[in-house]
Amino acid sequence: MKLVKTLLKATAVMALMATTASAATIAVIGGSNDDAFWNIIKKGIDDATPAVVANGGSVNYLRLVNYDNFAPDVVQLIQTAISMKVDGLVIPDWVPEAEDPAIKQAVEAGIKVILMNAGGADKARELGAINYVGSDEYVAGQAGGTYFGTHGQKNVLCVNTLPGTANIEARCKGVIDGITAAGGKGAQLPLPSTSFGDPTAVAEAIKAEMIKDDTIDGIITISAGDADSAAIAIEQAGKTGKAMLGTFDMNQAGLDRIKGGTQLFAIDQQPYLQSYLAVSLLASAIDFGTSLPTFPVLTGPGIVDASNIDATLSGVAKGAR
Numbered sequence: 001m002k003l004v005k006t007l008l009k010a011t012a013v014m015a016l017m018a019t020t021a022s023a024a025t026i027a028v029i030g031g032s033n034d035d036a037f038w039n040i041i042k043k044g045i046d047d048a049t050p051a052v053v054a055n056g057g058s059v060n061y062l063r064l065v066n067y068d069n070f071a072p073d074v075v076q077l078i079q080t081a082i083s084m085k086v087d088g089l090v091i092p093d094w095v096p097e098a099e100d101p102a103i104k105q106a107v108e109a110g111i112k113v114i115l116m117n118a119g120g121a122d123k124a125r126e127l128g129a130i131n132y133v134g135s136d137e138y139v140a141g142q143a144g145g146t147y148f149g150t151h152g153q154k155n156v157l158c159v160n161t162l163p164g165t166a167n168i169e170a171r172c173k174g175v176i177d178g179i180t181a182a183g184g185k186g187a188q189l190p191l192p193s194t195s196f197g198d199p200t201a202v203a204e205a206i207k208a209e210m211i212k213d214d215t216i217d218g219i220i221t222i223s224a225g226d227a228d229s230a231a232i233a234i235e236q237a238g239k240t241g242k243a244m245l246g247t248f249d250m251n252q253a254g255l256d257r258i259k260g261g262t263q264l265f266a267i268d269q270q271p272y273l274q275s276y277l278a279v280s281l282l283a284s285a286i287d288f289g290t291s292l293p294t295f296p297v298l299t300g301p302g303i304v305d306a307s308n309i310d311a312t313l314s315g316v317a318k319g320a321r
Contacts, residue, residue, distance in 0.1 A: 025058050027088070028062065029062050030042070030064070057286075062080060070095065075102045079102060086111060088282040092115065092167070103129075118137070132295070133281070142177055147265055151264065153179070156179045157186070158186060158187070161196040163193070168222050204233070207237045211237055221247045221248070224248075224250050248266070249271070258304065
């Protein structure tokens with residue numbers, strides 16, 4: 001009996017040591033606290049974290065303070081994650097020319113990487129990431145441009161408050177290609193990145209562009225916050241009912257506008273699922289050696305409009321949208 005107890009105790013200690021050795025330490029890099037989109041990402045991280053912790057691991061969310069020094073600050077956060085000697089890194093590849101060397105450095109250091117939200121499947125393969133979780137931004141943009149075209153818009157402006165970031169450029173390119181294929185035309189309005197989060201600056205720039213070109217009948221923004229500014233600009237330019245509004249991503253104000261008929265649609269990439277799935281899949285790969293045959297894992301796009309706004313609002317109430 002004493003021998004059995006000794007063996008059981010030794011087995012338990014070895015099991016604990018094995019669990020500790022394989023427990024996933026994960027860093028997730030994300031956007032500013034002032035960016036509502038990334039607060040939804042945080043909700044997904046928070047909901048995925050208990051399972052990681054239950055297996056002895058941890059999750060650290062490293063967020064940008066603001067977007068004023070965007071690319072260098074993202075690289076610094078990657079370097080911080082590497083210095084923490086994490087096992088896994090979830091990272092949007094927003095600015096490949098700046099981020100790629102640092103992401104490769106992380107992979108070379110033995111860190112398992114999942115690209116989330118920005119970068120796409122091809123970039124994930126190039127960098128040696130184990131997967132990409134997110135939307136195909138170009139395809140999402142095409143869906144928006146096509147939607148405008150099928151609803152009668154002929155001249156669409158894509159407002160870009162983060163010019164130079166790969167995923168946002170892909171969004172606007174997709175919009176322009178989509179509306180062009182539908183028989184209309186499109187253009188991008190690039191604004192300084194300091195405009196992001198400055199509602200007055202964004203509204204004034206959009207209003208000025210609409211006054212300059214009276215034929216603009218569709219406005220699409222790259223974020224839900226910018227759509228709030230665009231709604232003000234449309235009203236101040238006297239274009240209510242003439243220039244229709246669409247946006248990537250959603251907030252409560254935008255959903256209320258869709259419900260009330262003053263916003264045409266929103267393109268949803270389901271950010272909650274992006275972070276929840278990315279953290280869960282990465283922790284499982286580290287702890288248990290699992291992998292998915294699905295590559296990439298796409299979470300969008302989906303169009304939210306008058307036809308499904310009520311179901312979407314139900315999801316918002318439950319914290320899933």
